[in-house]
Amino acid sequence: MPATGAALAPGGLPPVLEATLGRDRGLVELARLAVAGDDTAARAAQERLRAAGPEGLRAFERAHGPALAAARAAITAAADAPFDQRDPAGLGEPARARLLAALDAVCAQRDCVLSGLYWHTDLDEAVRTARREGKPIVSLRLLGDLREELSCANSRFFRALLYPDPGVHALLRERFVLHWSSERPAPKITVDLGDGKTITTTITGNSAHFVLDSHGRPVDVVPGLLAPAEFTAALARAGTVAQQTAALTGAAHRDALAEHHDARVRALDEAWTRLTAAAGQRARPWPRARRSDAPTPRAGEAAPLAISKMAPERPLLGATGEPVDPVATRLERIADLTAPAIVLSRASLGLVRTQQWRSGDAARDAAAMTTALDSLRRTLALDTLANEQEIHREIHGWWTRGSTAPRDLQSLVRRVYDELFLTPARDPWLGLADPATYGGLVGGGRRTLAHL
Structure with missing residues (x-):
């Protein structure tokens, strides 16, 4: 896997991966890169896996099969975990959190x-x-x-x-x-x-x-x-x-x-x-x-x-x-x-x-x-x-x-x-703005704000 800071191709991926994308080995390499510590390369790999459709997801599952199985087992086992255990599924563990976030991006x-x-x-x-x-x-x-x-x-x-x-x-x-x-x-x-x-x-x-x-x-x-x-x-x-x-x-x-x-x-x-x-x-x-x-x-x-x-x-x-x-x-x-x-x-x-x-x-x-x-x-x-x-x-x-x-x-x-x-x-307020109700607030507390 390329070291953090390695030169990336214009598409955001190392040139070797750009050259192999489209073959099965390329997708597997992308799947490994998708959880890398280099955020830019990881995001780019996740995007390319998504662009590959369900096969991109399958490649991610093949590349990280044991880790994903362990995460599923840990979440399932959490149903019986004692309530004094703060993170029974280990979802806060950095490596697991990064893995699951990458999977969510692909899915x-x-x-x-x-x-x-x-x-x-x-x-x-x-x-x-x-x-x-x-x-x-x-x-x-x-x-x-x-x-x-x-x-x-x-x-x-x-x-x-x-x-x-x-x-x-x-x-x-x-x-x-x-x-x-x-x-x-x-x-x-x-x-x-x-x-x-x-x-x-x-x-x-x-x-x-x-x-x-x-x-x-x-x-x-x-x-x-x-x-x-x-x-x-x-x-x-x-x-x-x-x-x-x-x-x-x-x-x-x-x-x-x-x-x-x-x-x-x-x-x-x-x-x-x-x-x-x-x-x-x-x-x-x-x-x-x-x-x-x-x-x-x-x-x-x-x-x-x-x-x-x-x-x-x-x-x-x-x-x-x-x-x-x-x-x-x-x-x-x-x-x-x-x-x-x-x-x-x-x-x-x-x-x-x-x-x-x-x-x-x-x-x-x-x-x-x-x-x-x-x-x-x-x-x-x-x-x-x-x-x-x-x-x-x-x-x-x-x-x-x-x-x-x-x-x-x-x-x-x-x-x-x-x-x-x-x-x-037709109702931008989703039924939450009733002009027949008074609450003591200017405009009923409702504002229209610009979201960029």
């Missing part, structure tokens, strides 16, 4: 070590790859950047609870071409306690996985957060219909999609009947997805549409003077029955353990983690119910016979965010 996803997923950030390139490989596309739309810690809350749950799951990442890696795009920056809020302590987190927003065929035509949307098993099933179904209809056009294509979505509505009806019976409730048709009468929906109206992320955000929304609409009681009763069946992978539990805030009292923190995981499973059960039975049901209806679904991705994204997530692009 374009934070915490990629647990999923091994390569994400395109250019849709046209994703479509070209899908056509070449004959695969459907999963296009994630989120708030913020999937590579950053402070992307929207739902995307953080995807990284922690879904993508590390063996069934989820095997499905995504083997059957789909992956792409993500930012709907808008993730809104952040900082609480300054005045004594040097601050709390910074994101607030409001929602995410969805849009499933496209190999031509880039939408066939379904998996909205919000689902439990891993349900997420895998929903994506597998959508992937199958994307492949089955890829060669169809015109009325044949529309009819095939309508048949699929009609069947999904019937399946949701049957599942809802079983769930309400198990909960001792009278079977009633699921109501249509909630709508807002306001020109710009309130953040408190949108919050219950993403229940798991609403739990940590509710107090912060309240602090802004924004009331949060309640979750339907009948959903809570059913979630009490379905939550115990939710299985989170050992890798996810280990990652959650490394991220969770601790008070410093080991016994208290151990008990708090048990409570946090129980609460997480319950809100995940609620999210799964609401996203499938309410939002996904509405999306299925867009494709059924006699209805018209948007035929291009951008139009579909707009409809999902405007009508179902209640966060329309």
Whole structure:
């Protein structure tokens, strides 16, 4: 490996690597250079590996296989680590931190070590790859950047609870071409306690996985957060219909999609009947997805549409003077029955353990983690119910016979965010600016700042 300060070619790489790039040995050498102490050369190598597509990721995995396996094992083992251990997975160790940061740069996803997923950030390139490989596309739309810690809350749950799951990442890696795009920056809020302590987190927003065929035509949307098993099933179904209809056009294509979505509505009806019976409730048709009468929906109206992320955000929304609409009681009763069946992978539990805030009292923190995981499973059960039975049901209806679904991705994204997530692009404040609420601050404390 070249010494720090060695002459670099115009592309930012040592000439020997420039000469060998494109052959397998060149990618492996790039993978080794990607974790070098020379930051300029490391960043350039990471960029070239990304440009090589999934094969660049595979080369990185081959070059650093034992170290990556050790990191995955350490994160997974952290699920059982004692709470007086400050860094149970060794994520603060410089060599490991550098390795994982390089991997994230190649994947374009934070915490990629647990999923091994390569994400395109250019849709046209994703479509070209899908056509070449004959695969459907999963296009994630989120708030913020999937590579950053402070992307929207739902995307953080995807990284922690879904993508590390063996069934989820095997499905995504083997059957789909992956792409993500930012709907808008993730809104952040900082609480300054005045004594040097601050709390910074994101607030409001929602995410969805849009499933496209190999031509880039939408066939379904998996909205919000689902439990891993349900997420895998929903994506597998959508992937199958994307492949089955890829060669169809015109009325044949529309009819095939309508048949699929009609069947999904019937399946949701049957599942809802079983769930309400198990909960001792009278079977009633699921109501249509909630709508807002306001020109710009309130953040408190949108919050219950993403229940798991609403739990940590509710107090912060309240602090802004924004009331949060309640979750339907009948959903809570059913979630009490379905939550115990939710299985989170050992890798996810280990990652959650490394991220969770601790008070410093080991016994208290151990008990708090048990409570946090129980609460997480319950809100995940609620999210799964609401996203499938309410939002996904509405999306299925867009494709059924006699209805018209948007035929291009951008139009579909707009409809999902405007009508179902209640966060329309026309509202730059994401429902957090209500002229009918007075808080004693000039402009309600809201400012427009230039970001260069």
